[in-house]
Amino acid sequence: MDRITTLMNRFHRRVRHVPLSEADLVIMGDASGQPSQILFYPRTKGGHAPTGAELWSASVDWAGDNNPMRTALPAVVEFDLTQDLETQALVSVIQQESGEPRCGAQWVLNRLGDVLLVRLLRDQLQKGSTEPGLIAGLADERLSRAIVAMHDTPGRLWTNGDLAQEAGLSLSRFNELFARQVGETPMSYLRRWRLILAHQDLLKGDRVEAVARRYAYSSAEAFSRAFRKAYAVAPISLRNLGAAVA
The missing domain is CATH 1.10.10.60 (Homeodomain-like)
Structure with a gap:
């Protein structure tokens, strides 16, 4: 079951290299200058306090407050690159593409930015959330089946009973768990x-x-x-x- 694709398809993104003062996505480096951490501020641009370890900064335009995934993320999303060499290599390519003028660079940057955001979202879903919201709901294996069903077929005449069946839960248990995890x-x-x-x-x-x-x-x-x-x-x-x- 894919918990992310519908959200990615519905809310298109544009990733632009910008000064740190305008950024909501920041790549941090270690003492040797290698990418070591990603910081994403979903609801704040220019809110990062400079430390001198910043390697690259960008603005992610991603449907703003109308995107339920973006609004469900924590105020700061932290991703450790030292334990993920594939994403570290992806970040290096992003830096190269934005570092000098190249044909199709913005198109490539958008596509690579998509891949980077998917990896951040996967990490958040794996970690779950202590706060009610979409992340907490999608992180629950049972509730996620019902949520994805709603995302994928919003025009169906859903009932609570239908959704409980998708989740494999009794109606009362489904309603209770959904309200607690998602907050509505x-x-x-x-x-x-x-x-x-x-x-x-x-x-x-x-x-x-x-x-x-x-x-x-x-x-x-x-x-x-x-x-x-x-x-x-x-x-x-x-x-x-x-x-x-x-």
Whole structure:
């Protein structure tokens, strides 16, 4: 079961080499100048306090507050490169690509940045989380099956019973564990996920009625009410804004 791919596909990223004062991704070096640690600040740009050991800094544009994975990460993600020679080599290539002008360098940097972020996310899922949220939910083998099912097929008419069956848990145990680990009910998470996807689709210019049907709303009116409550803007207004920008 893949816990990351849908999130990576839905929330596109752009990695840019920037000064440390604008960065949220920092590569640290050891005494010999070799990459030794990655520091990622998911919700803060320019928040890293310089130590003199910085080798490279970047800005990761990754859908901001509308990305549930990004908002679920801790304030600082730390990754030890000394125990992972493959990622250490990846970081070295990233440094080389951003160090001098080359044809297609930004494209390569984005792709390598994707690989780097996947490795950071895998590490976070392996460590789990002591705080309720998406990371804690995906780190649980049982809950992750239900969460991935919601991510992959958001338009299905899910019930708590369906999701409990995906998780292999009784309904009461599933609801209890989900609320404790994720910090909200399964249906609340599903509604929020659907609205996040709807927000993206409207910005791309999709029709309100089509988006409502896609995410299992009974009518465009019901969808519009839920969307306006979540984002304080009417779906048609967001769609028009996306069309104007395109």
